[in-house]
Ligand SMILES: Cc1cc2nc3c(=O)[nH]c(=O)nc-3n(C[C@H](O)[C@H](O)[C@H](O)COP(=O)(O)OP(=O)(O)OC[C@H]3O[C@@H](n4cnc5c(N)ncnc54)[C@H](O)[C@@H]3O)c2cc1C
């Protein structure tokens with residue numbers, strides 16, 4: 001079985017985000033970028049499936065600017081077999097919407113015929129939480145979102161999902177789209193020899209046009225602003241003082 | 253202009269708070285039709301009919317709609333979509349599972365976690381863990397939206413609106429439910445509680461979390477946790493507050509042994525009063541706390557529980 005893993009290049013999760021003064025967006029020039037943390041978990045899961053003999057080839061895909069090849073090199077260094085870079089923008093500030101990403105992924109799925117697509121649950125930049133579900137809809141495949149456990153068993157998979165009430169386990173028909181949550185696994189670091197080896201692994205370069213997908217946004221960004229700031233608080237010296245303050249403001 | 257609102261129904265029961273908050277957000281967009289689906293949904297439909305602002309309720313009861321599996325629920329919504337300009341829901345894990353599927357089937361974008369309505373096609377939503385607020389204008393004919401419940405007040409009650417029964421569409425049969433692991437609790441629900449007490453890695457163990465629960469019970473509060481506390485097995489996953497967990501905005505939020513990473517702040521910084529208890533005076537949580545107490549939590553929490 002082939003496994004397809006879409007990986008997104010996003011601002012590193014440790015970087016403090018700065019909203020541009022003119023309200024046009026978030027400043028991404030000269031900012032540290034990394035693989036979306038959820039996608040690292042997806043890559044790790046794919047590698048573990050291969051190690052367990054359940055998958056034989058892992059393909060990483062990234063859609064966006066040319067620099068996304070760095071993200072794909074990371075995926076290759078972790079252990080994916082090959083990569084597909086789909087160039088769909090030339091400005092690092094252009095975010096391709098989940099609907100367009102999903103349409104491109106659906107085309108790649110038709111070409112590559114994987115048995116499983118492992119997406120992240122959410123990209124930590126746009127916080128959309130949509131792409132996997134959309135790919136699944138476009139393909140008419142089963143979907144299992146927010147996975148914290150995945151067991152593939154022949155023509156179906158048992159997936160435990162993190163939901164508001166706790167955990168839900170469902171059984172989905174293969175091929176399936178699974179989106180991964182934080183507690184599925186702990187991703188490995190790429191070793192130096194593997195980083196070197198990854199440079200020689202194949203990376204196809206395509207464009208959105210090659211797949212006939214129009215990436216024009218459906219949502220026009222009118223403006224981007226800073227969230228309201230909280231007024232500075234105070235430090236209290238003791239539990240007694242804390243209780244007094246809470247009573248004073250009517251919080252207890 | 254009409255709005256179809258997917259009500260939050262769990263095991264036949266309406267999640268009133270989440271649904272009523274979404275109704276508040278949806279009312280300004282047009283007449284709201286609430287859709288209740290499930291293996292059983294009649295009682296939920298009756299309850300939804302009494303939320304102020306609901307003009308009509310559609311009730312779809314069918315075994316295939318049990319447990320809100322995405323494929324069958326999305327197919328039903330798409331079959332109804334023609335009559336509505338907006339398809340909305342509270343931003344629960346169920347809605348986040350279903351709505352993007354609906355949107356893709358309709359060839360439109362989805363707007364997740366919307367925190368403000370500017371007009372019928374313009375909305376505000378937080379991005380980058382709430383470090384920026386984006387205003388977006390949709391060019392799509394149908395707007396598919398999940399509303400962040402923590403920013404809207406729950407709608408009140410009214411005399412019951414009419415309820416109409418509808419049937420399910422063909423079940424694509426792609427997935428089946430196996431089991432739920434849901435912890436029963438007498439505590440208020442995290443996303444609707446007036447007070448939340450959360451513990452982080454500093455709590456140190458699952459046993460020590462009892463201390464947080466004791467303080468919560470004293471205050472009639474819900475219990476929350478940081479990701480580190482959940483990852484370490486101190487607390488169940490559904491307690492996680494943050495960018496990728498639950499978003500809460502109670503009147504009082506008490507963060508104990510939590511450093512205040514941006515991903516955690518994303519889920520609680522709109523709380524009215526924030527208290528932080530941490531032994532590290534440099535911890536970033538103090539930057540958002542109204543009242544910060546630099547102390548060892550093992551001394552401070554029992555003392556606070558006793559003195560409240
Ligand atoms: C993709 C992604 C998504 C994430 N989503 C979330 C999310 O939704 N929610 C979330 O919370 N995090 C999330 N995180 C994790 C986040 O970055 C932090 O790692 C996490 O919030 C840290 O949890 P913590 O504050 O409990 O632990 P730590 O950062 O380890 O802090 C523990 C604190 O306890 C204090 N402490 C220790 N002992 C004591 C004591 N005896 N008395 C008093 N204080 C004490 C310490 O001083 C310290 O400040 C996410 C991260 C990523 C990459």
Ligand SMILES: Nc1ncnc2c1ncn2[C@@H]1O[C@H](COP(=O)(O)O)[C@@H](O)[C@H]1O
Pocket residue numbers: 005006007008009036038039061062063064096098101118119120121122123124126127128129130131132
């Ligand atoms: N531009 C992209 N390139 C590759 N994968 C993507 C892209 N955008 C989203 N994804 C995948 O979809 C997941 C969810 O993203 P989102 O729906 O944007 O929150 C991510 O974790 C990735 O697995």
